[in-house]
Amino acid sequence: MRITVPRHRDLPRAKTSLKGWGVAAGVALVTGAMMVLAPAADAATTLGASAAQSGRYFGTAVPNSKLGDSTYSTILDREFNMITPENEMKWDATEPSQNSFSFGAADAIVAHATAHGQRMRGHTLAWYQQQPGWVQNLSGTALRNAMINHINQVMAHYKGKIYAWDVVNEAYADGTGGGRRDSNLQRTGNDWIEVAFRTARAADPAAKLCYNDYNTDGVNAKSTGVYNMVQDFKARGVPIDCVGFQSHITNSIPSDYQANLQRFANLGVDVQITELDVSGSNQAAVYGQITQACMNVTRCTGITTWGIRDSDSWRSGENPLLFDASGNKKAAYTSVLNALNAAGPGPSSSPSTGTSTSPSPSPSVSPSSQPSQSPPPSGGCTAAVSSVNQWNTGFTATIRVTAGSAGVNAWTVTANLPSGATITNSWNATPSGTSGTVRFTNLSYNGHIDGGAYTEFGFQANGNASGLTVSCSGS
Numbered sequence: 001m002r003i004t005v006p007r008h009r010d011l012p013r014a015k016t017s018l019k020g021w022g023v024a025a026g027v028a029l030v031t032g033a034m035m036v037l038a039p040a041a042d043a044a045t046t047l048g049a050s051a052a053q054s055g056r057y058f059g060t061a062v063p064n065s066k067l068g069d070s071t072y073s074t075i076l077d078r079e080f081n082m083i084t085p086e087n088e089m090k091w092d093a094t095e096p097s098q099n100s101f102s103f104g105a106a107d108a109i110v111a112h113a114t115a116h117g118q119r120m121r122g123h124t125l126a127w128y129q130q131q132p133g134w135v136q137n138l139s140g141t142a143l144r145n146a147m148i149n150h151i152n153q154v155m156a157h158y159k160g161k162i163y164a165w166d167v168v169n170e171a172y173a174d175g176t177g178g179g180r181r182d183s184n185l186q187r188t189g190n191d192w193i194e195v196a197f198r199t200a201r202a203a204d205p206a207a208k209l210c211y212n213d214y215n216t217d218g219v220n221a222k223s224t225g226v227y228n229m230v231q232d233f234k235a236r237g238v239p240i241d242c243v244g245f246q247s248h249i250t251n252s253i254p255s256d257y258q259a260n261l262q263r264f265a266n267l268g269v270d271v272q273i274t275e276l277d278v279s280g281s282n283q284a285a286v287y288g289q290i291t292q293a294c295m296n297v298t299r300c301t302g303i304t305t306w307g308i309r310d311s312d313s314w315r316s317g318e319n320p321l322l323f324d325a326s327g328n329k330k331a332a333y334t335s336v337l338n339a340l341n342a343a344g345p346g347p348s349s350s351p352s353t354g355t356s357t358s359p360s361p362s363p364s365v366s367p368s369s370q371p372s373q374s375p376p377p378s379g380g381c382t383a384a385v386s387s388v389n390q391w392n393t394g395f396t397a398t399i400r401v402t403a404g405s406a407g408v409n410a411w412t413v414t415a416n417l418p419s420g421a422t423i424t425n426s427w428n429a430t431p432s433g434t435s436g437t438v439r440f441t442n443l444s445y446n447g448h449i450d451g452g453a454y455t456e457f458g459f460q461a462n463g464n465a466s467g468l469t470v471s472c473s474g475s
């Protein structure tokens, strides 16, 4: 199958005018021929199952101390399929004295997740808070080396068990400047964040690597500072896969909440809502708006609330969560569930990491919702340009690889780049070259795609996307 993106005259010129264009193009490319979305399947009745219908997860922060509370663990295991340790993977917990590691509490949470088919977000490797005293007393090269050793040791211990790591947490300053926060880590040199990410990639290549922060929930100076860093990392090949938006919300969300998620996704990273809690009298509606925003952004891969019951919350007295102190579902729960159930196709249905402890999310597009034309041959696959973001001098393209009915274990997408287009960066696939006919082969974690499911990869290039074509072969 060969798909051609629109000719040049159809391409919007300025990046700022592109909002939604990529998605619209993707839909047009598929619908013209065929797509009929499956009628909304039976609505799922738990947060995790509802999120999985669109290939997403629904998670919560978990303290080890609550796992023995049966009211708590019953809700946890019924509703949530992703777990973030609330404090147990922080530096003060895992390395209380230098090069002496303490993994017991975090291991207990991982063991719980493994036993219940839940995946893990690792939180967090490098942060200015919750550092052990010995780290607080370090500076310069000694601190830099301690950070590198910490990342290596902790990630090695959990290798293969973590879906995504918050490699760096809260490195940007609040206020209007859009710059870095002062901290002992920042004072080791501005490159500390990229050193952390490069170290992390080498330590566990299968884990997604996230930057995580708060007050980045709309387009503002702080989120733009983070945006510029991610754009720079992508341009220079510094490994980064995702950005976490903590979303500790008071009363309401900025009107550009979704647009902010989308602008990060357009850089070629996943976005995740990582620590959601919402105070205020409009709580149920706001929870619904946030969930809807994530569902509307293809690369929003999941939502985590920062606790289960109001009584579990770190925001004591604000009752910001989805269950009341007795474990009853609140109105906010229903808002979230309804928005999850109404979602269309979401992110890749292939596991995005090599985690071995959890089932794959359900396909985001079920086989029955695939094209009504003849299905691709067994073992085959199709490729389509699912979005393009063009600016004056370059573009990013996201390519969707959909398996035929038999599924595939390996795939190669042949991309014919328009003349003058040169690839500068790519993610989730390995390119054979940078211009002309470029073959992209799967990485180890995304070669397998179930029948009718899909995965996505992308690249950034100089030049113009007009005339880009892609085709797929699989085995």
Ligand code: XIL
Pocket: 086, 087, 169, 246, 275, 314
């Ligand atoms: C909080 C925990 O919930 C508390 O138990 C702890 O006392 C302080 O940290 N941003 C983060 C989280 O990234 O790690 C924080 O968690 C909340 C703010």
